[in-house]
Amino acid sequence: MLYFIIRRILQIIPVIIGVTLILFTLMYIIPEDPAKLILEKGATPEALQNLRGKMGIDKPVYVQYWRYIKKLAKGDLGTSYRYRRSVNSILADHYPNSIKLALAAIIIEIIIGIFAGIVSAVKKYSFWDMLVTVSTTIAVCVPVYWLGMMLQVSFGLKLGWLPMSGMGDGSIRYYILPAITLASVSTAFVARMTRSTMLEVLSNDYITTAYAKGLSTNMVIGKHALKNALIPVVTLIGMDLGALMGGAILTETVFNWPGVGRTIYLAILQRDAPVVIGGTIILVMIFVVMNLIVDIIYALLDPRIRYEKKEIQI
Amino acid sequence: MAETENNKILEVKNLRTYFYTDDGVVKAVDGVSFDLKKGETLGIVGETGCGKSVTALSILRLIPEPMGKIVEGEIIFDGKDLLKLGQKELQNFRGNRISMIFQDPMTSLNPVYTVGNQVMESLVVHRKLSKEEARRGSLKLLEMVGIPEPKRRFASYPHEFSGGMRQRVMIAMAIANSPSVLIADEPTTALDVTIQAQILELMDELKSKTNSSIIIITHDLGVVAKYANRVMVMYAGKPIEFSNVDNIFYKPMHPYTIGLMKSITRLDEKNRKKLKPIEGLPPSLIDLPKGCIFRIRCKYAINQCKKEYPPLVEIEKDHRVSCYRAKEFMDGILERFGN
Ligand SMILES: Nc1ncnc2c1ncn2[C@@H]1O[C@H](COP(=O)(O)OP(=O)(O)OP(=O)(O)O)[C@@H](O)[C@H]1O
Ligand SMILES: [Mg+2]
Numbered sequence: 001m002l003y004f005i006i007r008r009i010l011q012i013i014p015v016i017i018g019v020t021l022i023l024f025t026l027m028y029i030i031p032e033d034p035a036k037l038i039l040e041k042g043a044t045p046e047a048l049q050n051l052r053g054k055m056g057i058d059k060p061v062y063v064q065y066w067r068y069i070k071k072l073a074k075g076d077l078g079t080s081y082r083y084r085r086s087v088n089s090i091l092a093d094h095y096p097n098s099i100k101l102a103l104a105a106i107i108i109e110i111i112i113g114i115f116a117g118i119v120s121a122v123k124k125y126s127f128w129d130m131l132v133t134v135s136t137t138i139a140v141c142v143p144v145y146w147l148g149m150m151l152q153v154s155f156g157l158k159l160g161w162l163p164m165s166g167m168g169d170g171s172i173r174y175y176i177l178p179a180i181t182l183a184s185v186s187t188a189f190v191a192r193m194t195r196s197t198m199l200e201v202l203s204n205d206y207i208t209t210a211y212a213k214g215l216s217t218n219m220v221i222g223k224h225a226l227k228n229a230l231i232p233v234v235t236l237i238g239m240d241l242g243a244l245m246g247g248a249i250l251t252e253t254v255f256n257w258p259g260v261g262r263t264i265y266l267a268i269l270q271r272d273a274p275v276v277i278g279g280t281i282i283l284v285m286i287f288v289v290m291n292l293i294v295d296i297i298y299a300l301l302d303p304r305i306r307y308e309k310k311e312i313q314i
Numbered sequence: 315m316a317e318t319e320n321n322k323i324l325e326v327k328n329l330r331t332y333f334y335t336d337d338g339v340v341k342a343v344d345g346v347s348f349d350l351k352k353g354e355t356l357g358i359v360g361e362t363g364c365g366k367s368v369t370a371l372s373i374l375r376l377i378p379e380p381m382g383k384i385v386e387g388e389i390i391f392d393g394k395d396l397l398k399l400g401q402k403e404l405q406n407f408r409g410n411r412i413s414m415i416f417q418d419p420m421t422s423l424n425p426v427y428t429v430g431n432q433v434m435e436s437l438v439v440h441r442k443l444s445k446e447e448a449r450r451g452s453l454k455l456l457e458m459v460g461i462p463e464p465k466r467r468f469a470s471y472p473h474e475f476s477g478g479m480r481q482r483v484m485i486a487m488a489i490a491n492s493p494s495v496l497i498a499d500e501p502t503t504a505l506d507v508t509i510q511a512q513i514l515e516l517m518d519e520l521k522s523k524t525n526s527s528i529i530i531i532t533h534d535l536g537v538v539a540k541y542a543n544r545v546m547v548m549y550a551g552k553p554i555e556f557s558n559v560d561n562i563f564y565k566p567m568h569p570y571t572i573g574l575m576k577s578i579t580r581l582d583e584k585n586r587k588k589l590k591p592i593e594g595l596p597p598s599l600i601d602l603p604k605g606c607i608f609r610i611r612c613k614y615a616i617n618q619c620k621k622e623y624p625p626l627v628e629i630e631k632d633h634r635v636s637c638y639r640a641k642e643f644m645d646g647i648l649e650r651f652g653n
Pocket of ligand 2: 366367368500
């Protein structure tokens with residue numbers, strides 16, 4: 001298991017190199033002069049040239065890249081063109097907010113998604129099943145920003161129950177609307193996946209065995225069916241957590257949430273390459289680490305996988 | 315324990331279990347009646363799809379609803395009709411007074427829990443036991459069914475067991491609460507021939523130890539001959555002949571049973587499992603024809619067979635047959651094993 005984890009962590013390195021390479025190329029292709037972004041409009045050509053030299057952007061792109069990688073290895077993500085602050089500190093300011101929001105969304109996803117999925121599988125074709133089917137369809141179809149705005153208008157503006165935007169003092173009230181918005185699509189997917197895997201699991205022989213033992217329906221579903229049904233759902237949720245961490249661009253923009261999604265979004269608009277690249281690298285790392293965690297949970301849930309891994313180790 | 319009259323432990327009366335599919339109503343079990351005596355082994359035989367498993371599942375009310383439904387009948391166990399029990403009472407019977415072993419040991423155990431956990435569960439669900447007591451009880455059960463090194467195997471997962479070992483675990487779970495009735499639905503079909511014999515011996519041995527009764531469903535007439543006391547032969551959801559083993563093997567009176575018995579002498583050991591000796595296909599259980607269902611494949615069919623289904627009648631003591639011509643076989647007017 002340890003060997004497996006170490007191997008997976010080492011795998012992050014080529015991924016990071018690939019990602020930086022792509023981003024670097026993209027940012028280089030964009031014909032925008034960072035020096036012009038930083039200095040005032042009327043800056044002299046000498047001043048511009050001077051700054052370019054200081055920033056190192058007068059060098060060929062491969063030299064720039066090599067420098068960037070060297071700094072990256074030390075954990076330095078460079079300096080923002082726009083804010084003249086280190087990218088590390090900008091991201092450090094915003095990442096926690098995004099992670100908190102993502103966690104809030106994941107909690108909604110797990111509780112509501114799995115519960116709805118179980119109910120609709122166990123009570124197949126009932127009113128509740130229909131309700132879940134209809135509401136998940138709506139959740140998937142409705143654009144995220146539209147849902148966010150509708151929630152803002154109804155619960156924030158009309159009813160005045162919840163704050164419309166921002167993080168305020170960081171209390172739970174501020175999280176509710178953006179978290180629901182962020183979680184909506186994934187919750188629908190989790191509910192549907194739970195429903196379908198649950199239905200499949202319920203038709204297995206070991207479920208009949210469990211009933212034949214004299215177990216109650218709650219025990220059969222809660223113990224024997226659920227653990228099997230959750231195996232693929234855990235994968236979905238884990239992958240989603242990785243995606244949510246950075247995929248909150250729309251939600252964070254609509255709700256004016258001071259997170260990294262909104263920061264990257266603004267950085268793209270402002271051609272602030274170091275922030276875009278640095279933010280994306282962290283994003284990718286989180287994604288890869290989340291995948292690793294998912295695999296570990298997966299192995300804990302399913303002994304057959306644990307077994308195979310053991311085999312590979314030897 | 316108060317014994318019911320005639321020593322009957324279980325009595326199934328006029329059981330009908332239907333499945334409501336898109337193609338129509340499948341009358342999987344359509345008027346099955348039999349009784350099980352204390353300490354006996356009852357064999358149920360018949361071609362694939364004739365309703366053997368559905369009969370077994372109906373006894374424990376394990377028919378998947380709402381697609382399947384027990385539409386009629388009584389299942390009398392210990393003076394109670396199991397079909398009238400509430401969920402809670404029913405759960406008290408399942409796995410406790412009546413248990414079941416299934417055909418495929420590869421899929422009948424839950425892959426994500428240890429074998430020990432699953433055996434323990436069988437005990438704990440019906441008795442108040444401490445964890446330690448349950449553990450000790452389970453180890454004893456695993457030992458009883460011949461699992462080597464039960465202490466070590468306790469923490470293993472089903473995928474680490476062979477098919478035969480898994481079936482032993484299933485048996486351990488089934489006998490955990492010393493049930494009065496053990497229903498085994500083709501318990502050895504999925505296993506190697508050598509393992510088959512071991513499992514059957516084990517079941518037989520445990521039966522005599524605990525004085526329980528067994529219903530064994532099988533395709534294998536050799537198994538029936540060796541272990542069963544009485545046999546019910548089924549065809550298209552109905553019992554067509556029911557008697558003791560000797561009668562079934564040497565004095566069969568239903569043309570279908572006669573065909574089966576003739577086939578044993580023809581087939582070698584390897585093909586014995588395939589119980590399909592008679593020309594023609596078993597009928598679809600949807601839209602069954604009027605009259606005797608077997609008549610299409612029956613060379614003894616007469617006009618009367620088209621009109622009405624022949625009732626299961628006791629043609630001689632403890633020998634019930636559902637055929638208009640049974641008496642002619644009995645009286646020797648018709649030759650059974652000729653040509
Ligand atoms: N869940 C179900 N839904 C619909 N039809 C079913 C279902 N279960 C069984 N049947 C039908 O009921 C009939 C009897 O099936 P059953 O499983 O009892 O046969 P069997 O005698 O046990 O056969 P085998 O020897 O192959 O195990 C079959 O025609 C089958 O198609
Ligand atoms: Mg069967």
